[in-house]
Amino acid sequence: MANTKALRVRIKSVKSTEQLTKAMGLVASSKIRRANINMYKSREYLASLEKSISLLTSSQDAQKSPYMQKRDTSRTKIVIIAGDRGLAGGYNANVFRLAKEYGGAEFIPIGKRACDFYGKEINSSEKYSFDEAMTLSRELCREFCEGSFDRLGIIYTTYHSVMSQEAKIKWILPLSRREESSDNAGMIYEPDHETVLNLVAAEYVAGVITSLVRESFACEVSARRMAMDSAGKNAKQMISDLSLQYNRARQGAITQEITEIVAGSGQ
Amino acid sequence: MKTFKLTISSPDGNIFEGEVYKLDVRGVEGELAIMADHIPFVTAVKSAPCAIWLDDDTKKEATCDGGLLTVGKNEATFISGSFKFNE
Numbered sequence: 001m002a003n004t005k006a007l008r009v010r011i012k013s014v015k016s017t018e019q020l021t022k023a024m025g026l027v028a029s030s031k032i033r034r035a036n037i038n039m040y041k042s043r044e045y046l047a048s049l050e051k052s053i054s055l056l057t058s059s060q061d062a063q064k065s066p067y068m069q070k071r072d073t074s075r076t077k078i079v080i081i082a083g084d085r086g087l088a089g090g091y092n093a094n095v096f097r098l099a100k101e102y103g104g105a106e107f108i109p110i111g112k113r114a115c116d117f118y119g120k121e122i123n124s125s126e127k128y129s130f131d132e133a134m135t136l137s138r139e140l141c142r143e144f145c146e147g148s149f150d151r152l153g154i155i156y157t158t159y160h161s162v163m164s165q166e167a168k169i170k171w172i173l174p175l176s177r178r179e180e181s182s183d184n185a186g187m188i189y190e191p192d193h194e195t196v197l198n199l200v201a202a203e204y205v206a207g208v209i210t211s212l213v214r215e216s217f218a219c220e221v222s223a224r225r226m227a228m229d230s231a232g233k234n235a236k237q238m239i240s241d242l243s244l245q246y247n248r249a250r251q252g253a254i255t256q257e258i259t260e261i262v263a264g265s266g267q
Numbered sequence: 268m269k270t271f272k273l274t275i276s277s278p279d280g281n282i283f284e285g286e287v288y289k290l291d292v293r294g295v296e297g298e299l300a301i302m303a304d305h306i307p308f309v310t311a312v313k314s315a316p317c318a319i320w321l322d323d324d325t326k327k328e329a330t331c332d333g334g335l336l337t338v339g340k341n342e343a344t345f346i347s348g349s350f351k352f353n354e
Contacts, residue, residue, distance in 0.1 A: 052344065
């Protein structure tokens with residue numbers, strides 16, 4: 001017969017877990033709206049940025065810029081964007097799994113989980129500002145031009161819907177050349193093509209980082225809400241199973257006692 | 268007054284989208300103003316105060332933290348990491 005005391009303790013512990021998942025789910029839900037708004041806004045920004053950069057990289061003059069030089073890709077740096085907290089389903093695990101494919105690369109983590117994982121200084125992906133991205137980007141661009149590394153990628157999570165997110169890698173440096181478009185004809189560059197591109201490259205890298213951090217954060221809160229929803233459902237199911245077991249055990253004990261008393265009184 | 272379409276984009280989304288009469292910024296080569304029917308033009312912009320004139324001749328002043336200004340056929344896109352209108 002199951003021990004009623006042990007069952008009672010388990011039910012209590014599952015109940016407190018259920019409360020915790022409910023609270024975390026609620027916090028995530030309240031953050032989803034804001035995170036999504038921020039994500040859509042930064043997507044607009046990224047779209048304009050990509051459009052301008054493709055205009056700048058499409059011409060022949062821009063090919064001289066150090067940001068366009070394709071080199072041997074042995075030395076790679078990767079900015080990896082993970083969450084601030086766990087309990088978000090496979091969100092962090094997917095990012096780290098993808099990172100494993102680039103074993104030889106040097107990682108620059110954003111988000112508390114990633115910082116813990118790579119043992120770097122802690123920063124928050126929720127509060128990551130454009131200024132922080134700009135500082136990082138200036139540093140990276142300087143190192144790239146000096147030739148300290150050959151390519152720069154960003155591992156992030158792309159948002160399809162609340163239900164589905166996917167870890168991906170985006171290569172940003174060296175800048176890839178886009179097809180020459182008709183928009184470019186007769187365009188005047190001040191002071192010249194290469195200078196404009198060199199000045200704007202750091203801004204582009206910072207813009208991409210900020211935008212992808214915001215997209216990843218929207219994925220994190222969505223993933224957490226889904227994970228907490230299903231954890232809450234599981235907890236409810238477990239509580240009902242355990243309660244049934246507990247009631248059976250309690251009833252069994254009472255029946256046994258009655259039988260014993262009846263048997264004793266008959267003697 | 269002839270106007271052109273201006274889009275100001277920053278990480279906080281499109282901060283401004285609409286018809287303007289003039290845009291004042293400080294480019295890498297010095298101060299410049301963009302008006303309607305400007306030739307296609309691209310320049311990097313420095314951190315400095317800037318201003319836009321709406322079609323009703325009201326002036327809106329702002330501060331930007333550098334960026335990229337692209338002028339196309341009667342439309343302009345200004346991308347800046349940080350752009351704030353002065354209250």
